[in-house]
Structures are given as structure tokens and as C-alpha cells.
Amino acid sequence: MATRTPNWGMPPTCHQKIDENLLVTDAGQSRELWEEMGARWAAERELLWAGTRPVSEWLVTRLQARAGETVLELAAGTGDTGFLVAGALGSNGRLLTSDRSHAMLAGARARAAELGVMNVDFLELDSDKLALADECVDAVISRFGYLLKGEAPLAEVRRVLRPGGRLVCAVWAERSRNAWMTVPRAALAAVVGSDEQTGRDLLAGRSLEGVRAAVAGAGFVVAEITELDVAYRFATEAELWAFASELRGPVAVAISELDAGKQAEVRAELERLSPRDASGSYALPGVAIVSLAT
Numbered sequence: 526m527a528t529r530t531p532n533w534g535m536p537p538t539c540h541q542k543i544d545e546n547l548l549v550t551d552a553g554q555s556r557e558l559w560e561e562m563g564a565r566w567a568a569e570r571e572l573l574w575a576g577t578r579p580v581s582e583w584l585v586t587r588l589q590a591r592a593g594e595t596v597l598e599l600a601a602g603t604g605d606t607g608f609l610v611a612g613a614l615g616s617n618g619r620l621l622t623s624d625r626s627h628a629m630l631a632g633a634r635a636r637a638a639e640l641g642v643m644n645v646d647f648l649e650l651d652s653d654k655l656a657l658a659d660e661c662v663d664a665v666i667s668r669f670g671y672l673l674k675g676e677a678p679l680a681e682v683r684r685v686l687r688p689g690g691r692l693v694c695a696v697w698a699e700r701s702r703n704a705w706m707t708v709p710r711a712a713l714a715a716v717v718g719s720d721e722q723t724g725r726d727l728l729a730g731r732s733l734e735g736v737r738a739a740v741a742g743a744g745f746v747v748a749e750i751t752e753l754d755v756a757y758r759f760a761t762e763a764e765l766w767a768f769a770s771e772l773r774g775p776v777a778v779a780i781s782e783l784d785a786g787k788q789a790e791v792r793a794e795l796e797r798l799s800p801r802d803a804s805g806s807y808a809l810p811g812v813a814i815v816s817l818a819t
């Protein structure tokens with residue numbers, strides 16, 4: 526199976542000045558951003574995984590992977606969701622853990638080694654144009670992997686799935702239902718003085734019915750679709766700050782460009798804006814839309 530040869534050009538860096546392009550709501554598609562996040566996400570894997578694991582479990586339960594199958598994970602990040610499937614595939618099956626980011630895949634490789642996952646290949650693949658043959662996988666799994674960014678990713682999934690193949694995917698509901706997105710951004714905006722959203726918001730109007738229509742529109746039969754409530758929880762102020770200032774994509778990059786005084790102001794604002802749960806932990810909730818389709 527061929528992999529696309531990556532062409533990174535100059536090593537990317539996000540540590541220049543505050544780049545408005547990284548603050549736009551399309552920034553999730555930025556290759557540089559995800560290269561920047563890769564090592565950080567690997568280092569803080571547990572913090573991210575704890576809040577979102579139920580989403581992965583829903584997907585894996587619905588996927589019903591069988592021994593000998595080939596399962597492709599798209600935009601896998603550090604690969605944790607796919608690794609839940611690997612055992613069911615057995616030594617004759619194959620997990621293809623893919624992402625466009627070299628750094629994310631490095632984190633995934635390290636995690637697979639820790640877990641002792643052997644039946645896995647790591648592929649640098651762009652979901653918009655998969656360097657894979659037609660009808661070569663039994664199932665595709667994608668958690669928060671921009672599958673609804675235009676029509677290309679779902680069309681590619683349809684192309685590489687064998688007849689009868691399954692797709693399980695999770696996408697975020699619209700931004701206003703995801704405090705983990707809006708609260709760090711609001712804390713930053715309160716200090717830098719602007720919450721201007723430029724660019725196209727990929728999540729604008731994102732609803733269960735919209736997701737169902739998009740998946741069906743790509744030629745799938747939607748067997749099950751529902752919303753899942755999730756929450757990122759932080760026992761300490763330090764964890765909450767690590768989430769916003771290191772892991773939270775474009776907001777983290779923008780925070781890193783502020784001087785220490787301004788960062789302290791953002792941190793105070795973040796603590797003020799973040800709700801706490803009954804146990805006293807900070808809790809930033811969100812809503813995922815999860816689906817099974819064939």
C-alpha cells in the first residue's frame with residue numbers, strides 16, 4: 526500500500542508573531558498548527574483522553590471490528606481511538622493509523638509501542654486525497670478528524686471502503702455548544718481586546734440532522750446517529766492552563782506569543798470564566814455527534 530511522500534518544505538514554526546491566520550476558525554486545517562500540537566498532545570495525552578474517551582468507546586463499540594479486517598483510522602492524532610480496535614483485528618488483521626501530521630504520527634507510534642500494539646501501520650495521509658487503492662479497507666474510524674470539511678474526505682472514505690464497509694465517525698456540534706472551544710478563546714479575547722472571528726466557521730450551524738444529511742449525501746446509509754455530552758475536566762488551575770495555553774490549537778499559539786504579564790491576565794480570566802463541577806474540578810463541556818454508517 527503506497528503512502529504519499531510528504532513535502533514539508535521549511536520546518537514549520539508557529540512561534541513568530543500572533544498570526545491572524547491561526548486565529549481564524551478554519552485554523553484546524555493548518556498543517557503547521559498540527560505539527561506544533563503533535564508533541565504537546567503526545568505529552569498531555571491523558572488530559573485530553575480522559576474527557577473524550579467515551580466518544581471513542583461509542584465508535585469502537587459500533588464498529589464491531591472482526592479478526593482479519595483492515596481498519597483505517599483517519600486524522601488519528603496520537604492514535605488512541607484506533608488502538609482500542611487493534612486487539613479485535615488479531616494478528617491477521619491490520620490497523621492503518623493515518624494523519625497528515627508527521628508530529629502526530631510520531632506520538633501515535635510511541636503510544637503504540639507503549640501499548641504493545643503490533644498489527645498497525647502508520648501512514649501520512651491527507652484525508653482530502655487518500656493515497657490508497659479503491660475498496661481496500663473494511664472499516665474507517667474518524668474522531669474529530671474534519672471529515673465534514675467539504676465533500677472530499679467523505680467521498681474518499683466511500684472510495685476506499687469495500688462494499689458493505691462501515692464508517693464510524695465523531696464530529697463536534699456547533700461551537701456555541703462546546704465551552705472547551707469558546708471559554709479559552711473568550712479568556713484570550715478579554716485580554717487582547719478582540720474576539721473577531723474571521724474566516725469560515727466549519728462548525729457553524731452543525732447539527733445532528735446536518736451531519737446525517739452530509740453522510741447520507743456521500744452515499745452512505747446512516748444506521749445510527751446521536752449526540753454525546755462530553756467534558757474536559759481539570760483538577761487544578763495548572764491543568765486548566767495547560768489545556769488552554771499548550772493544547773488548545775490556535776488559542777494556545779496566540780497565548781504563547783503574549784508576554785508574561787498578559788499571559789497571567791489570560792490565565793486569571795480563564796479561571797474566572799471556567800465553570801466547576803460538583804467535585805470542584807473545572808469542567809469545560811462539549812457535544813459530539815457520533816454516527817455509524819455503511
Ligand SMILES: C[S@@+](CC[C@H](N)C(=O)[O-])C[C@H]1O[C@@H](n2cnc3c(N)ncnc32)[C@H](O)[C@@H]1O
Pocket residue numbers: 553554559560599600601602603604606623624625626629650651652653667668669670671
Ligand atoms: C482535532 S485533532 C483529532 C485527533 C484525533 N483523531 C483525536 O480524536 O484526538 C485533528 C487531527 O486531524 C489532523 N488533520 C488535519 N487536517 C488533516 C487532513 N487534511 N488530513 C489528515 N489529517 C488531518 C491533524 O493533524 C490532527 O491530528
